[in-house]
Amino acid sequence: MLPERLNSPESTALWLTVAALGAWHGLNPGMGWPLAVANGLMARRAAALPGTLLPLAAGHLLAMAVVLLPFVALGTLLAWQREIRIGAGLLVVAYGAWRLIDRRHPRFLARVRPTQLVLWSFLMATAHGAGLMLLPFALGLCMPAASAGLPAAGLAVAGVAAVHTGAMFATGLVAAWAVYRWLGLKALARSWIDLDAVWGASLVLAGAASVAVAL
Template identity: 80%
Template sequence: MNTATEGAALWLAVAALGAWHGLNPAMGWPLAVANGLMAHRAAALFGTLLPLAAGHLMAMAVVLLPFAAASGLLAWQQPIRIGAGLLVAAFGAWRLVNRRHPRCLARVRPTQVALWSFLMATAHGAGLMLLPFALGLCMPAAQAPLPAAAGIAAAAAVAAVHTGAMFAAGLGAAWAVYRWLGLGTLSRSWMDLDAVWGASLVLAGAASVGMAL
């Protein structure tokens, strides 16, 4: 795979993962719908989605920026990407076996939406899922290693694109339920996505390893 093709594939993966995170109810869009319905205005829906996206962005940045800043490791980009992919797959396998959520999430007050989003994304390994693909953009194999500042800028762009896709997908799902379907649809058709999420982590890890080889 040439550099341009790999770069396009990695950016597509970053955006697709963002959309998947946004559609996943565990990332919070049902909370936005509930707030919108209780307030009887769409502004409450947007007002909830924005801090949800901000918390998600922080969770991505906490994972991505330290790796991007480690300029001394860029020469080892392929082993790092492979190791990160294997770590993602292992975490996904663990999530398939253990689906319990940390108790600390239940202690976050309803008004602390951004903090809740940050903790939920971290607990689900959302940033970890994105890491191998982001490393491919921050540590290009076919080019000279990026300076630390350039790597950080690339990681910030990855987090922003990913969160933008997450926000757009979550907004689409929330608006459809708020405007047309109603929360009753969720109670009638709710499905436990923990198994799907764990499987997607395994697949994302495997895909990132394949792209790094």
């Protein structure tokens, strides 16, 4: 059982933010839904869309957990919870600022084979700081659980990562279906929007929000 505070009315806004960030990640083409469209068009069947997005979601889920768990585990050090949240927020701000300055995509991602979707999604989410963007809000939900010990902290992280990834999968599937069913990849290429600046700004805002709440 999760601590009662984790399911209290006060945590509703944080849960909604976790889900909203998942939706934002799902809509971002950089998280992989164009791969689902490409596979669907090549296979000429809509079933290829969720079949591609499921391993992408699995990789995203792992990336969230790998980033969140160490910080939440540190929450067992009750006397340092405030400093941990401030430090995490500053880390997110710094990474977001770096993403705004350097928008190049990591070259090693190009060497991952198209069949390794889970690995590709894990590396992509990690390289883009997707887990870091979620971190400030996840800490607000998971720190109470961390005070009950590492098993409770792990359960809290799993819950947050699952809600976030579920929203990511749902919105990614909607985006992929819309392009597959009505627009096609050519229309996507013509109307492509560079979201790198928006992504970097989102990281900065998430980190600043964490620091402001912790102070």
